[in-house]
């Protein structure tokens with residue numbers, strides 16, 4: 243059983259991380275930066291020993307998901323440069339709940355694809371949005387932009403994260419990632435390295451990415 247493991251030494255995932263002992267700067271296996279979890283998981287696999295894993299380290303949970311996409315992970319710690327930010331999973335769960343509520347307001351008689359979003363400001367306010375379709379199609383607005391425009395029109399400019407849920411039925415069945423237009427709108431108003439996009443199926447089933455991961459090498463105001 244692996245409890246409390248963290249991302250590999252020399253990664254940006256956890257500035258306090260080490261691998262095996264503090265004298266090693268890093269360990270690589272076949273050129274891959276390797277955590278203690280990875281070494282021990284490979285060894286367990288070699289011996290045929292089943293593994294139970296419990297860790298909230300964001301970078302490590304991403305590595306674990308690459309090894310086995312069926313593993314459910316909940317991120318509780320995220321490395322940012324020289325610091326680690328603790329995240330209470332309930333904050334994310336509440337934001338997803340708000341997005342699920344927002345989805346009930348979806349006006350989508352043409353596509354029938356209902357989307358809800360909940361945008362969290364840095365001072366803790368939540369703005370909901372849903373997709374709003376139109377018979378002329380092009381005036382249609384996505385849930386994410388509805389939430390952003392509501393917040394911006396109320397004077398908000400500091401955003402922490404957005405939760406997005408979408409699908410056809412009463413309950414979302416798959417992940418609905420923001421479209422390219424919405425990613426570009428987020429790029430205008432958010433720090434792409436820290437702003438988080440949470441795409442969810444339910445309160446406890448979600449994938450969290452930074453905007454930079456969804457829009458790499460994006461064009462923003464700093465380019466002009």
Ligand SMILES: [Zn+2]
Pocket residue numbers: 384385386387420421422423424425
């Ligand atoms: Zn969109």
